[in-house]
Amino acid sequence: MPTKNRNSEQHPDLESVMFTEAQIKKRVRELAREIRKVYGGGEFTIISIINGAVMFTADLMREIDNPVRLDCVRISSYGNRTTSVGTPQIVSSLTIDIARRHVLLIDDILDTGKTITLVSGLIMKLGPASLRTCVLLDKVGRRQVPFDADFVGFKIPDKFVIGYGLDFAERYRNLPCIGVLSPRLQNPPEWA
Ligand code: IMP
Ligand code: MG
Numbered sequence: 001m002p003t004k005n006r007n008s009e010q011h012p013d014l015e016s017v018m019f020t021e022a023q024i025k026k027r028v029r030e031l032a033r034e035i036r037k038v039y040g041g042g043e044f045t046i047i048s049i050i051n052g053a054v055m056f057t058a059d060l061m062r063e064i065d066n067p068v069r070l071d072c073v074r075i076s077s078y079g080n081r082t083t084s085v086g087t088p089q090i091v092s093s094l095t096i097d098i099a100r101r102h103v104l105l106i107d108d109i110l111d112t113g114k115t116i117t118l119v120s121g122l123i124m125k126l127g128p129a130s131l132r133t134c135v136l137l138d139k140v141g142r143r144q145v146p147f148d149a150d151f152v153g154f155k156i157p158d159k160f161v162i163g164y165g166l167d168f169a170e171r172y173r174n175l176p177c178i179g180v181l182s183p184r185l186q187n188p189p190e191w192a
Contacts, residue, residue, distance in 0.1 A: 011163075013172070014179035018161055019154060021176040024136075027153050028056070031134065032063030034151055035104065038132070043067040044102040045128075047094065049119060050074050051173065052108035055165035056136045056153075060106065071096045073122070075115050082160040082168065082186050088115045090122065103128040108165050109137040110152075113145035137161065137178070160186065 010017055019027075043066060048057040050072045061068060074092035103123055107116055116133060123131055134151035141158050162168050163175030168185070 011172075011175055011179065013182050013185055014162070014175075015182045017177050017179045018156065018159070019164075019178045024153075024164055024176075024178065025059070028059050028136075029063050031151055031153055032060055035060075035064060035134065036066065038150075039066055039102065039104075041066055042102065043069070044104050045069040045071065045096070045098055047098070047103055047105045047119070047123065048072045049105070049107040049115065051170075052165050052167065053106050053136075055173070056108055057106050060134070069096060069101070071098075073119055075119065082181065088118055090118065093122065094126070097126075098123065099127045100129050102130045103132070105131060105133045107133075107135050109139065109161070110135040110147065110149055111139045111142050113143045113147035116147055116149070117145045136164075137166075 046057065046061060046068050048054070048070065051074070057070075061070070071094050072092075073090060073094060076089040076091050105116065105119060105123060107119075110116055116135070120131060120133065132150040135149045136153035138149060138152045138155045139158055140155050159180045160168070161178050162172040162181050163178045165173050166178065167173045168181050172181075
């Protein structure tokens with residue numbers, strides 16, 4: 001039976017595709033190797049910032065054969081906007097003990113830096129043995145709080161991107177690629 005190539009057709013709500021499913025997969029594999037080099041074979045605890053980092057975390061974890069523990073933190077989101085407003089808030093915090101543990105914090109995208117700074121502060125208060133950060137995407141030019149992640153998948157320009165976990169108003173997280181949201185859909189009155 002013929003199989004449909006999921007990247008051969010672009011989603012109509014995308015202005016352009018930034019990274020295909022295959023490009024993401026390849027980079028996630030490479031990141032896993034970089035992470036493995038740093039941690040050796042030792043155990044570490046992954047903390048994933050949800051919902052955005054779900055796909056990235058799930059795929060990255062499966063490329064790593066170290067013993068890992070997993071927990072998630074939920075941070076208040078942009079809502080229906082494409083630009084960060086106000087201060088992010090912790091909606092749901094950690095449930096496992098991370099004292100004296102090596103922690104790898106994972107997020108989908110580093111933008112103003114506010115979210116990862118907030119979560120890093122929370123983690124550091126709990127006395128981990130170490131804290132490193134990993135983001136799939138880094139909008140380098142948008143930083144309001146200085147922050148450099150230890151592991152970065154792709155550096156990207158200041159475009160609002162969706163897919164592979166990234167949403168606009170909770171939609172498009174299930175796209176297998178990462179693309180630029182069509183400007184005609186940004187902040188339409190019916191979604192506000
Ligand atoms: P920051 O706190 O401004 O660094 O923003 C980080 C969070 O904003 C990420 O966890 C994403 O949820 C969200 N975000 C930032 N840029 C984008 C984007 O281009 N598309 C979708 N979500 C984004
Ligand atoms: Mg997010």
